Amino acid sequence: MHKSVPNNSLKTACSTCNLRKLCLPVNLSNIEMARLDDLITRKGVYRHGSILYRSGDKFQALYAIRTGFFKTQILNEDGREQVTGFQMAGEIIGMDGISSDTHTCDAVALEDCEICEIPFNRLEDLGRELPPLQRHLHRILSREIVRDQNIMLLLGSMRAEERLAAFLLNLSQRFAVRGYSPTSFQLRMTRQEIGSYLGLKLETVSRALSHLQENKLINVRNRSLEILCLPGLQACIGKRAR
Amino acid sequence: MHKSVPNNSLKTACSTCNLRKLCLPVNLSNIEMARLDDLITRKGVYRHGSILYRSGDKFQALYAIRTGFFKTQILNEDGREQVTGFQMAGEIIGMDGISSDTHTCDAVALEDCEICEIPFNRLEDLGRELPPLQRHLHRILSREIVRDQNIMLLLGSMRAEERLAAFLLNLSQRFAVRGYSPTSFQLRMTRQEIGSYLGLKLETVSRALSHLQENKLINVRNRSLEILCLPGLQACIGKRAR
């Protein structure tokens, strides 16, 4: 069975946060770790639907998600909206704000969430003292760039069903990394939100899900999703380039 | 008239590079500037079609484009290809490589280009000594994230003609910043490459260009493009959400 909590027993603020993940590939001594912990403050619980930051807000901190699920979205002048990502426990959000000291997207809780705040100025300061931390920050920023470019590939070149398969496989993998089942999980977002993320309409998402189910690749009922055949889903991608 | 070279007379390696742009918002003393210059080495000329780095190459440096035009593209397992960006003089490329010490896309010269190389380890080292430089690097990384997310919005929610209008306006603005004409310029890329970037087929790009021309918003003949009505192009975007 999969355990419901990935880490066994870590005590500091940073560690009990999934922030240990943030720090994991970094070789920091306990003392250095403590200094990092020192930066980080736990903000309270964000209830389902509440907003961590909005486009236009002054940028001051990165946020590490301890528990729960977020979405980030951009809003156009003309009211168009695009979900740019779904973030889960152990991931960092807010990096869009660094470039102009102003957030450029909204971050909305998709369920009740616990959040850690990392003041960015102080993180930069500490980064200057701890090169591995500095390097790690750069990696995180770069990883976000690579992630976004892969979504561009998805949006630019895949058909509806491929996009959905890629999306489900991505979720599956991220759950697996966290010690949850990679084949059975709850979708935290609406069809509409999935559609916005994948550049599709909600009806198309619904139809594609139904179609994958007809093909016995998944079972889906409301928000609960079961992947019946991971290789089959992978094979969906690239069946026929667009 | 617009001058053909934006900067008037700056002497150091870094400054003659459009790297002054990299450093512009940073308050660095001359001595500090010189240290930054010291990092940077001019690599020779990259001829049209030559490759600066490939997906899979070891990441060692960022590159500043002194002159010329690049494209970056990802290639899927199944041979699918997506142009992720067009970069012009004064812009920095290679940031995709930081996250895994390996480049994740190809960078290809679209015309003869001059390049400056900035070894990343040394840039990080210097960043620890010069906080404004560190901050600037973070801004550049974040700006790339914001840029990518705006392309996601484009790919996810705009129709063909809107995408093309947005693309042309983006080019226009970047030329303007560099002191070139915002309304009359050469396209350095093929219709196929524009299409890949915008998630369209080359025929669709061609048709959309023709249509914008019919509407007297642009003049296009081969690679030379003239924008007849900037506000008109802007109005194209958001006419009708998808």
Place this chain on the structure above:
DNA sequence: CGAGGCCTTGAGTGTCCTCAAGTCGCGTGG
């Protein structure tokens, strides 16, 4: 002057969107 790449344009098709109707599930209040 010829070859080849790039581009344009047309005709037909397919995928996804739009609009619409109806079901399901959940929370609220009677």
Place this chain on the structure above:
DNA sequence: CCACGCGACTTGAGGACACTCAAGGCCTCG
């Protein structure tokens, strides 16, 4: 406890937009 209402979801029918395939013209460069 059940009725109600609302939002989320599914499914169908029809249409629009972008894709595919194809033919032909233009420009560049050898």
